Amino acid sequence: MTRASASRWRPAGCDSCSTALISTRRNFGASSPILCASTVGMTNSMSVDVEQQTDEAGKIPQDLRQALELLAARDETIAILLDRIRQLEKSLYGPRSAKRSGPIDPSTLLPFPGIEELLEQIAKRAEEREAEAPAPPPKPPKKPNKRRDLDPDSLGADVPRRRRERKLAEDECKCCCGGELHEVREEISSRVERIKVVYIDDRVTTYYACRKCERMVSAAPDETNVIEGSILGPNLLADLVYQRFANHTPYNRLAIEFANDGLPLSRSVLSRAVLACGTLLEPIYDQVREEVLSSFLVQIDDTPVVVRNGQAKGRTTGRVWVYRSAEGNVAFEFRMDRKKEGPLGMLGQYRGFVQGDDYSGHACLFDPSYERVSLLCWAHAVRKFRDAETSSPRLSKEFDVLFALLHAVELEAKGMSPPERFRYRAKHARPVLAEIKDWVDGRRLTVTPKSKIGVALEYLHSNWTALNNYLLDGRILDITNNGAERALRRVAVGRKNWMFIGHEEAGGPAAVLMSLLQTCVEQGVNAVAYLRDVLERISHPGSAKDVRELTPSAWKRSKDAQARAAQRQAAINAAVQSLALAPRR
Structure with a gap:
């Protein structure tokens, strides 16, 4: 022109x-x-x-x-x-949760066929679930006395107690009338204290010798240190690992905290100790990884982390991959890139369901020779329609109506056995999925492909088979990949605190420790007690044959492990009590 x-x-x-x-x-x-x-x-x-x-x-x-x-x-x-501006405003000032608040207004929806019936079904199923739910127990009457945050008697008999009596001196037991004062009753006011005690564990070995043959014999074999050449004990190391990867505390703050407790440990000493623990526990990590790959379903996801080159300048971006089994075993893997060799090397010859997002790099995992079935995450579809709310509110709400029906089916099937869940989904979920498919095919022709709503509709259209594969097996409990994403929160929250991984060699031990800690969370295991026990046991010679007994799931089932943990905690309590009650010098 x-x-x-x-x-x-x-x-x-x-x-x-x-x-x-x-x-x-x-x-x-x-x-x-x-x-x-x-x-x-x-x-x-x-x-x-x-x-x-x-x-x-x-x-x-x-x-x-x-x-x-x-x-x-x-x-x-x-x-x-303009839609990008709305998304930025929503991310800054909007609600963080993806949950809907309140029922959907039918007047805000486009009049597509069956909309009234769908809304009636959602309301009816909600009423049925409320009717089937057990009645909540009656609330106990409020006591008139003051509220107490914690009852000391509820802590158990294992918690040490310190008794301090406040009595009048003999010369003060005189009444104003000249009579003697006698004890009438006692009132005990308790308060809970928590102290961090640093003590040196002196292990004294007595040696015996024979005067006749002059042969030296020790009384008992000496205990080995957890880390060769280090005097840091298993209790301190367990607390250090937990603070680093469960509470996400950087090494500089850990050094300050230990210095306040009387332990002048530098950041380099702390980092070397953590890396040594990760290397020591690697055989247990390998066993956890085998348990993950023995499951019928593996959830995968990844997230970036900043990697520095030691003290040199410059930094790169690495990736932390997570592999989570249906039973709650978690294995993290650190990689310097996002190439296909990472998940291919981890999964190996694994056969079963693999659940993840629509990342294009996952396509190599589903070559027909591997005999794997792709499961895609419905939560990703919901988020894409949430992102399209600002530009296409009506179409987004229409999808909410349809997905609410699918979500209601999953709520009702949650407590069923795998065969019952399979049959229930076939009867109730398939018709809902057919309605969603018809709706997607009709709506995607009326929107711009590059728009937010166009991207959301295309996600459903292009990944429809993988989104429906959960119907193939009743053992699949979750139609989302939220389990893997929750596990990755350990990395996401941690990198906001420790900021980066110091060098490439530190990524592997860090992945080992994060895997064991997250598996403890999934299995309901006390992570600190677990680390205390396994650090001491695996450092003993010949412990490699017992690696299968040291995974968090096996440790939880082991009565011997629970007994050892109880004995160790009792010894710690006794040491704390003796030190707390020791007379001041």
Whole structure:
């Protein structure tokens, strides 16, 4: 389109805006989407004069057609940019939760077939679940006395107690009338204290010798240290690992905390101790990984972490992958890239269900020779429609109605056995999925593919088979990949505190320790007690044959392990009590 022809279609009063637009395009490039305000609605005004500008053959002039196409493309770009602004405002000021608050208003939905029936089904199933739910127990009457945060007697007999008696001296046991004061009753006021005690564990070995043959014999074999050449004991190391990867405490704050307790340990000493623990526990990690791969379903996901090169300048981005079994065993893996060799090497010849997101790098995992079945996450679909709320609120709410039915089916099937769940889903979930499929096929033709709602609809359309594969096995409890994402929160929260991994060699031991801690959380195991026990046991010679007994799931089932943990805690309590009650010098 020539400059003369373009000037014919310039709106009145737009000369100054055109000058500013030309200068702006010179600064930002010809592809810049910045437009003047009067140009935004030009498409509608152009369409009014289209009939007047057609020639005798009824065709639109070429320059006008080009102008209309250019304006339509710019309007689409403006809509995309405005939607990005709304998304940024929502991320800054909007609610964090993806849950809906309150029922859906039918007047806000487009009138597609069956909408009233769907809303009635959702309301009916909600009423049925409320009717089947057991009645809550009656609330006990409130006591008039003051509220207490914690009852000391509820802590158990293992918690040491310190008794301090406050009595009057003999010369004070005189009444004002001259009589003697006698004890009438006692009132005990308790308070809970928590102290951190640093003590040196001296292990004294007595040696015996025979005077006849002059042979030296020790009384008992000496205990080995957890870390060779280090005097840090298993209790301190367990607390250090827990503080580092469960409470996400950086080494500089740990050094300050230990210094306040009387332990002047530098950051380098702490980091070397943590890495040594990760290397020591690697055989247990390998066993946990085998348990993950022995499951019928593995959930996978990954997240980036910053990796530094020791003391040298520069940093790169690594990846932490998570592999979680249906039974709650978790194995993290640290990689320096996101290439397919990572998940392919971890899964190996695994056969079963693999649940994840629609990352294109996962496609290599489902080669027909591997005999794996892809399961995609429905939570990702819900989030994509949540992102489209600002630009397409009605279509987003229509999907909410349909997904609410699918979610209601999963709520009812949650407590069923695998065969019952399989049959129930086949009867109730398949019809809902068919309705969702028809809705997607109809709606995706009416939206722009690059828009938020277009991306959400395309996610459902292109991944429909993988989203429906959960119907193949009743053992599948969750139609989302939220379990793997919850496990990755350990990394996501941690990197906001410790910021980076110091060097590439530290990623592997860190993944080992995070795997064991997260598996303890999933299995309901006391992580500190577990680490105390396994650090001491695996450091003993010949302990490699007992590795299968040292995983968190096996440790939880072992009565011997529970007895050892109880004895160790009792010894700690006794030491704390003796030190607390020791007379001051």
